[in-house]
Amino acid sequence: xxxNSIEFLAFGLFFFLLWPFFNKKNNLRWAFIVIASFFFxxxxxxxxxxxxxxxxxxxxxxxxxxxxxxxxxxxxxxISLIGNIGSLAIFKYSIFAATIIEDLFNxxxxxxNLIDTIPEFALILPVGISFxxxxxxxxxxxxxxxxxxxxxxxxxxxxYLSMFPQLVAGPIVRASDFLKxxxxxxxxxxxxxxxxxxxxxxxxxxxVVIADNLSYFIDTAYQGKTPFDGTLYWWVVSIAFxxxxxxxxxxxxxxxxxxxxxxxxxxxxNFNHPYHSKSFRQFWxxxxxxxxxxxxxxxxxxxxxxxxxxxxxxxxxxxxxLLSGIWHGANYTFVIWALLHFVFLLSERILLRKLNLRKFxxxxxxxxxxxxxMTWVYxxxxxxxxxxxxxxxxxxxTYSDWTFLKTYFNSIVFLFLAILxxxxxxxxxxxxxxxxxxxxxxxxxxxxxxxxxxxxxxxxEGTQFIxxxx
Amino acid sequence: xxxxxKIYTSFLLIVVGFFTLKTLLPENNCAKIQEEQFWYGKTYTxxxxxxxxxxxSRVYRGVSTKFLLNSxxxxxxxxxxxxSSIGFEEDYLNFAMSLLKKESKNKxxxxxxxxxxxxxxxxxxxxxxxxxxxSSFEIYKKTELAxxxxxxxxxxxxxxxxxxxxxxxYAFHSDGWVEYLSNNVDxxxxxxxxxxxxxxxxxxESHLDKLSNQLKNxxxxxxxxxxxxxxTSIQMLKLEDEKSNYDYNDFIERTNGFIAWIDLDFNTYxxxxxxxxxxxxxxxxxxxxxxxxxxx
Numbered sequence: 001x002x003x004n005s006i007e008f009l010a011f012g013l014f015f016f017l018l019w020p021f022f023n024k025k026n027n028l029r030w031a032f033i034v035i036a037s038f039f040f041x042x043x044x045x046x047x048x049x050x051x052x053x054x055x056x057x058x059x060x061x062x063x064x065x066x067x068x069x070x071x072x073x074x075x076x077x078x079i080s081l082i083g084n085i086g087s088l089a090i091f092k093y094s095i096f097a098a099t100i101i102e103d104l105f106n107x108x109x110x111x112x113n114l115i116d117t118i119p120e121f122a123l124i125l126p127v128g129i130s131f132x133x134x135x136x137x138x139x140x141x142x143x144x145x146x147x148x149x150x151x152x153x154x155x156x157x158x159x160y161l162s163m164f165p166q167l168v169a170g171p172i173v174r175a176s177d178f179l180k181x182x183x184x185x186x187x188x189x190x191x192x193x194x195x196x197x198x199x200x201x202x203x204x205x206x207x208v209v210i211a212d213n214l215s216y217f218i219d220t221a222y223q224g225k226t227p228f229d230g231t232l233y234w235w236v237v238s239i240a241f242x243x244x245x246x247x248x249x250x251x252x253x254x255x256x257x258x259x260x261x262x263x264x265x266x267x268x269x270n271f272n273h274p275y276h277s278k279s280f281r282q283f284w285x286x287x288x289x290x291x292x293x294x295x296x297x298x299x300x301x302x303x304x305x306x307x308x309x310x311x312x313x314x315x316x317x318x319x320x321x322l323l324s325g326i327w328h329g330a331n332y333t334f335v336i337w338a339l340l341h342f343v344f345l346l347s348e349r350i351l352l353r354k355l356n357l358r359k360f361x362x363x364x365x366x367x368x369x370x371x372x373x374m375t376w377v378y379x380x381x382x383x384x385x386x387x388x389x390x391x392x393x394x395x396x397x398t399y400s401d402w403t404f405l406k407t408y409f410n411s412i413v414f415l416f417l418a419i420l421x422x423x424x425x426x427x428x429x430x431x432x433x434x435x436x437x438x439x440x441x442x443x444x445x446x447x448x449x450x451x452x453x454x455x456x457x458x459x460x461e462g463t464q465f466i467x468x469x470x
Numbered sequence: 471x472x473x474x475x476k477i478y479t480s481f482l483l484i485v486v487g488f489f490t491l492k493t494l495l496p497e498n499n500c501a502k503i504q505e506e507q508f509w510y511g512k513t514y515t516x517x518x519x520x521x522x523x524x525x526x527s528r529v530y531r532g533v534s535t536k537f538l539l540n541s542x543x544x545x546x547x548x549x550x551x552x553x554s555s556i557g558f559e560e561d562y563l564n565f566a567m568s569l570l571k572k573e574s575k576n577k578x579x580x581x582x583x584x585x586x587x588x589x590x591x592x593x594x595x596x597x598x599x600x601x602x603x604x605s606s607f608e609i610y611k612k613t614e615l616a617x618x619x620x621x622x623x624x625x626x627x628x629x630x631x632x633x634x635x636x637x638x639x640y641a642f643h644s645d646g647w648v649e650y651l652s653n654n655v656d657x658x659x660x661x662x663x664x665x666x667x668x669x670x671x672x673x674x675e676s677h678l679d680k681l682s683n684q685l686k687n688x689x690x691x692x693x694x695x696x697x698x699x700x701x702t703s704i705q706m707l708k709l710e711d712e713k714s715n716y717d718y719n720d721f722i723e724r725t726n727g728f729i730a731w732i733d734l735d736f737n738t739y740x741x742x743x744x745x746x747x748x749x750x751x752x753x754x755x756x757x758x759x760x761x762x763x764x765x766x
Contacts, residue, residue: 006611006615006619007607189473190472190473190474190477191473193473193477194473194476194477197477197480409627409628410626410627410628413627442471442476444476444480445471445476445479445480445483446483448480449480449483449484449487450487452480452484453484453487453488453491456488456622456624457491457495457624457625458624458625458626458627459624460624
């Protein structure tokens with residue numbers, strides 16, 4: 001069930017209508033969350049539920065056993081790791097791994113066929129598998145490290161793991177933060193409701209007005225179903241994709257946060273206007289924050305992080321970025337995307353250490369955005385060859401027929417709107433006058449209805465959220 | 471400012487804004503929603519009929535049951551069960567049979583058999599399959615909620631700048647007929663797509679045998695089978711005969727014993743794209759089929 005569907009509208013109304021009746025006692029509330037969340041997830045395919053049940057049960061039991069039998073802590077932790085990473089490997093990476101092995105054998109002149117031997121069930125990619133697996137993993141890792149006490153109540157655990165607003169595309173919520181929240185009965189104040197409404201409206205606006213209206217323009221370009229070509233054309237397509245992926249994913253996160261807030265829970269911010277970043281380092285502190293902090297806490301810092309400098313920094317950064325790339329998708333394109341980010345992050349550390357980016361604020365924002373946009377080409381392309389072809393068009397001038405602006409007018413309008421909004425938000429954040437005017441005169445009261453009317457009258461074709469595939 | 475006031479004011483502004491814009495903006499173009507409603511309605515129809523018409527796009531664009539039933543008694547019912555690129559395989563024929571009234575004394579299966587509908591590719595029936603096995607909620611949404619979805623359907627910026635930019639080209643009738651509305655002259659634009667349609671897609675003898683046997687068995691059950699080669703442009707007819715490597719008369723001969731074939735003069739029908747009939751020709755064909763059925 002996707003947020004931008006009639007099914008979800010009916011589901012959401014029903015859920016929030018019943019929520020006050022179940023939000024009284026812990027077990028009742030947790031049972032309600034779990035049943036609703038399983039219904040929400042099972043709507044795609046009820047067979048997916050077995051995997052989340054397996055992953056959840058494994059970690060729930062591993063958590064309890066690690067505390068009960070401290071001498072066997074490592075064993076239980078290893079079982080949890082193997083179980084979670086194993087299910088990810090089977091369902092997400094089996095084809096990719098088989099392709100790599102086949103390529104290696106082909107390189108030495110030996111022909112093998114592994115892909116056809118993969119069992120059919122492993123070819124299905126359960127929606128949001130990477131999100132809930134990481135969430136489940138963080139639970140056992142924190143218990144193993146002694147930073148979290150396991151919950152003894154299975155409903156409590158599953159309401160944390162399967163909570164429907166963030167189940168399929170995050171934000172990746174930490175057990176140490178969210179399990180506690182789930183034990184409290186919270187009455188949502190009017191102010192919180194207003195904030196929740198704002199988050200939901202802005203989320204839907206980003207998704208259905210911006211991202212969905214851009215998708216046709218981008219899809220036709222990447223599928224080769226357009227007569228247009230040339231440098232200018234591909235730059236506009238690439239910039240449009242930068243905004244599509246941002247608005248699509250940020251939109252989902254905002255809706256998820258808004259729904260949680262409506263229930264009385266708080267999810268941390270997942271996007272903080274990443275295209276206002278002055279560097280790649282800043283970009284990663286603003287983009288998909290719940291994932292980047294997950295990698296920071298569970299991979300980058302344990303590997304040594306930046307404190308030791310030199311080799312260790314190189315290895316921890318490379319490993320983190322590579323894992324982040326592979327987390328996004330099982331394809332060479334994601335590996336190259338991650339490697340490019342690694343190169344830019346490392347270059348920044350070496351070259352820009354002594355440079356005060358504040359002096360070149362607009363230039364550094366512009367350069368960071370352009371480079372991020374170029375890396376997105378690898379993220380969006382189906383093959384490395386396709387991405388290389390597009391990047392060469394971006395970097396070597398070839399003539400573009402301007403008529404594409406007319407042909408794709410319906411999308412271009414929303415690209416301008418997206419750029420304008422980000423620009424206005426930037427001004428609002430950096431101008432005290434503008435910001436105080438906005439708050440003093442409660443512009444929200446106009447902005448929210450305006451966004452809702454745009455959602456109602458100018459939403460694009462309802463498509464799946466891009467990040468569901470991860 | 472009190473948050474409750476903010477919530478209520480925003481809600482009020484949304485309601486006022488919605489109805490104001492609804493009044494000011496032109497009517498929505500719901501072509502896509504109507505099209506989906508049409509195909510879902512066709513695939514999940516619960517009604518039963520005396521006459522079921524089967525075939526590919528030349529049939530669903532070429533036969534109107536309203537005109538076909540012109541001279542029939544009022545209680546006779548008919549339905550056009552055509553789908554794009556349909557092939558006459560067992561499941562499709564069973565589907566058509568399931569829509570025939572059990573109690574009807576005169577049950578007719580009318581088959582518009584184009585050259586392409588006999589090919590292996592057509593037997594995949596991808597268009598029909600794309601609507602099958604949907605959840606009951608999906609079916610309800612596409613059929614019963616279509617009017618509501620149309621009311622809330624969205625606009626494209628260009629729709630507002632250029633009024634009537636995309637006038638509806640087709641009318642989707644509840645009897646399964648898709649009527650071409652435009653008055654465009656015959657463009658023959660469909661011809662190009664047929665140039666390679668028979669490449670690696672030759673008609674297979676064993677399938678023709680199988681189909682003949684299936685139709686024979688149906689006729690034995692008391693269902694009268696009437697068939698015709700759907701009229702198309704002369705250029706298309708020649709192209710199909712040449713590229714398909716198959717003599718259509720061979721199929722007529724092998725089924726003559728249990729199928730009543732309608733002989734049509736293709737010169738008297740007009741197409742709008744070289745393949746499909748114009749509205750006027752579709753009505754003419756429908757009436758012709760109706761007369762043949764009455765005489766049977």
